[in-house]
Amino acid sequence: MNCILLPKNTQTISDKQQLTHIKEVLKSKVGDSLTIGEIGGNLGKATIAEINDNEVQLSDVTLDKKPPAKLGLTVILALPRPKVLRRLIMDMTSLGVNKLIIVNSYRTQKSYWQSPLLERIDEFVFEGLQQAIDTVPPVIEFKKRFKPFVEDEFPALLAANKGDKEQSDAVIAHPYASQPWKAYIDALKHDKETMPKILCVGAEGGWIDYEVDLLCKHGCTAVSLGERILRTETVVSVLLAHWLEV
Amino acid sequence: MNCILLPKNTQTISDKQQLTHIKEVLKSKVGDSLTIGEIGGNLGKATIAEINDNEVQLSDVTLDKKPPAKLGLTVILALPRPKVLRRLIMDMTSLGVNKLIIVNSYRTQKSYWQSPLLERIDEFVFEGLQQAIDTVPPVIEFKKRFKPFVEDEFPALLAANKGDKEQSDAVIAHPYASQPWKAYIDALKHDKETMPKILCVGAEGGWIDYEVDLLCKHGCTAVSLGERILRTETVVSVLLAHWLEV
Numbered sequence: 001m002n003c004i005l006l007p008k009n010t011q012t013i014s015d016k017q018q019l020t021h022i023k024e025v026l027k028s029k030v031g032d033s034l035t036i037g038e039i040g041g042n043l044g045k046a047t048i049a050e051i052n053d054n055e056v057q058l059s060d061v062t063l064d065k066k067p068p069a070k071l072g073l074t075v076i077l078a079l080p081r082p083k084v085l086r087r088l089i090m091d092m093t094s095l096g097v098n099k100l101i102i103v104n105s106y107r108t109q110k111s112y113w114q115s116p117l118l119e120r121i122d123e124f125v126f127e128g129l130q131q132a133i134d135t136v137p138p139v140i141e142f143k144k145r146f147k148p149f150v151e152d153e154f155p156a157l158l159a160a161n162k163g164d165k166e167q168s169d170a171v172i173a174h175p176y177a178s179q180p181w182k183a184y185i186d187a188l189k190h191d192k193e194t195m196p197k198i199l200c201v202g203a204e205g206g207w208i209d210y211e212v213d214l215l216c217k218h219g220c221t222a223v224s225l226g227e228r229i230l231r232t233e234t235v236v237s238v239l240l241a242h243w244l245e246v
Numbered sequence: 247m248n249c250i251l252l253p254k255n256t257q258t259i260s261d262k263q264q265l266t267h268i269k270e271v272l273k274s275k276v277g278d279s280l281t282i283g284e285i286g287g288n289l290g291k292a293t294i295a296e297i298n299d300n301e302v303q304l305s306d307v308t309l310d311k312k313p314p315a316k317l318g319l320t321v322i323l324a325l326p327r328p329k330v331l332r333r334l335i336m337d338m339t340s341l342g343v344n345k346l347i348i349v350n351s352y353r354t355q356k357s358y359w360q361s362p363l364l365e366r367i368d369e370f371v372f373e374g375l376q377q378a379i380d381t382v383p384p385v386i387e388f389k390k391r392f393k394p395f396v397e398d399e400f401p402a403l404l405a406a407n408k409g410d411k412e413q414s415d416a417v418i419a420h421p422y423a424s425q426p427w428k429a430y431i432d433a434l435k436h437d438k439e440t441m442p443k444i445l446c447v448g449a450e451g452g453w454i455d456y457e458v459d460l461l462c463k464h465g466c467t468a469v470s471l472g473e474r475i476l477r478t479e480t481v482v483s484v485l486l487a488h489w490l491e492v
Contacts, residue, residue, distance in 0.1 A: 002475045068472070068473040068474055090477075091476075091477070091480050094474060094475075094476055094477070094480065095474065095476070095480070095484075096474060131475060131476070131477060132474040132475055132476065133473065133474065133475055134474065182490070182491060225490070226314070226490065226491070227314040227379065228314055228340060228341065228342060228378040228379065228380065228490075229248045229340075229377060229378055229379055230337075230340055230341070230377070230378065231336075231337070231340070231377060233479075233483075234337050234340065234341070234483050237479075237480050237483030237484050237487070238341075238483050238484070238486070238487040238490065239487070240484070241483070241484040241485070241487035241488065242487065244428070244471070244472065244474075244484065245428060245472070
């Protein structure tokens with residue numbers, strides 16, 4: 001937790017995790033300064049005016065810093081095991097993904113859609129924002145039917161993100177694609193303007209051929225990360241690294 | 247587990263996790279083919295000759311494929327929380343780090359060095375190799391004293407990895423460094439030959455100024471990943487992405 005996120009016009013912290021962080025990790029005292037952010041708004045500082053068992057009262061709240069820029073990227077993710085999803089949502093939020101569309105896939109087990117963790121997505125987003133010192137949550141959507149999503153919604157999504165260049169604006173990571181990721185990215189000169197605006201990532205076990213083919217038929221370019229097969233979480237960080245303008 | 251790693255000249259699988267994977271995940275039968283590797287040797291295929299409660303017997307073992315190339319990189323990592331270390335070791339192994347030197351740092355709690363997980367490093371390496379379809383474990387060393395390591399051993403390590411160019415061959419990731427990572431990497435043209443050979447990564451909370459200064463005094467260049475503060479695991483994957491030749 002590298003900042004404390006608060007709703008608009010709030011000067012009282014009563015969230016348990018935030019209180020624990022302030023008291024036990026930061027070991028803050030009255031008069032100390034905290035890095036805070038307004039959910040969906042600016043970042044800034046506040047002074048601790050009072051600490052008691054259930055609350056921390058703030059004073060001198062100043063919210064004068066814009067949150068960091070997002071990546072300009074929509075990620076389409078096949079729903080993975082719920083435990084993995086938690087870390088993925090935290091990481092994609094921390095890394096600055098604009099929009100996350102979680103879709104069904106052949107290798108997504110039906111039970112994953114029933115997981116109680118799916119009800120806790122907002123919590124994971126919140127963790128990711130407080131980790132990265134950001135205030136703006138990514139948009140998150142769920143699409144339980146893969147084929148109708150790709151056939152009926154994906155083309156409009158791609159068109160909305162299409163620049164005026166010939167390069168595909170959507171890539172799909174697939175270990176068995178013939179085009180290597182590095183060659184693809186090198187050709188784009190690692191420039192944010194030319195980077196694809198949509199990235200599709202499979203869950204454990206990856207996409208099946210039918211899914212790759214359907215996405216490619218609708219405008220995706222399949223790229224391979226090479227011989228090494230990586231965990232979904234690792235793949236996501238490895239890929240998003242190339243969108244980070246740092 | 248994307249391959250089954252076995253000691254040299256072994257045609258019998260008796261490791262419990264491997265057996266569970268073969269029986270319950272792959273649901274293999276007699277006559278099926280398995281992707282296998284010889285620890286430290288080649289990758290290849292084998293046929294399942296027999297399956298019983300405690301063993302799987304292999305036949306037609308062919309080991310004719312070299313393991314994937316390593317990154318050409320030594321990572322110096324401040325010892326993080328043991329739970330995080332497990333995933334970090336798996337990931338760095340999967341991504342192809344050649345050598346991992348785990349050092350003490352100001353923000354490493356003393357208790358981390360007593361964790362029983364430190365005795366299980368080989369297991370995590372094994373998991374990482376079987377994930378990535380690799381056979382060659384990274385070299386792993388522990389240095390419990392930071393200052394003597396940096397002053398007495400680091401210069402020789404750097405000299406051994408020094409090319410004939412002026413660019414520093416060691417970088418330290420530090421959120422408060424003034425040089426941005428992307429500018430640094432763009433200047434190296436994303437070319438494996440010119441990439442640094444040593445990368446230093448802090449644990450949760452990062453390096454303290456004294457540690458950054460000491461490493462820089464001995465030849466490291468400090469680079470910043472920007473405004474977003476990422477989890478150690480995420481930082482490692484984001485950085486190693488730039489060494490992956492894929």
